[in-house]
Amino acid sequence: MDPRVAEIVGLDVFRSDVLSRNGLDDRRQSQGVLSQAQELMADAVGAEQAFFSTCGSSLSVKTAMLAVAGPGEKLLLSRNAHKSVISGVVVNGVEPIWVHPKFDRERHLAHPPEPDDVRRRLKEHPDAKGMLLITARPRRRPGRRRGGAGRRSGPAGGR
Numbered sequence: 001m002d003p004r005v006a007e008i009v010g011l012d013v014f015r016s017d018v019l020s021r022n023g024l025d026d027r028r029q030s031q032g033v034l035s036q037a038q039e040l041m042a043d044a045v046g047a048e049q050a051f052f053s054t055c056g057s058s059l060s061v062k063t064a065m066l067a068v069a070g071p072g073e074k075l076l077l078s079r080n081a082h083k084s085v086i087s088g089v090v091v092n093g094v095e096p097i098w099v100h101p102k103f104d105r106e107r108h109l110a111h112p113p114e115p116d117d118v119r120r121r122l123k124e125h126p127d128a129k130g131m132l133l134i135t136a137r138p139r140r141r142p143g144r145r146r147g148g149a150g151r152r153s154g155p156a157g158g159r
Contacts, residue, residue: 002071002091003071003093037052038050062091065092065094068132069130070093072095074096074097074128076128078098078113080110097124
């Protein structure tokens, strides 16, 4: 966390992070559900350890950002980022390096930045720690099957 944020808002504002209750593990009582699921995930992806965030995607986004870049470090971000990304920039003190998305005039939506645009920004900022790319996934309409053309989705990643 950026020390300037802690100085302004204090640390207590971050202590309200709680897990879901009613059957899932929480900080006060563990039934081993989350730890077993994390072990299974780590095994499935060949990692030493996996961590789940059970408090919503905004917390996950901020955590992923801080895992890749800390206060004062650069991170490439799509210019049409979700508000949780902007919040993460402020809270974590990350220096954003914006990459513009590709706007689809026919469909009136923004697609992820083109690979060449990402490569260009990385070349301009070789000290960037990586890129966080979050893309929307369309919700299925009732009665519509999965499959066909879709949008890509990806987690944060460092170089």
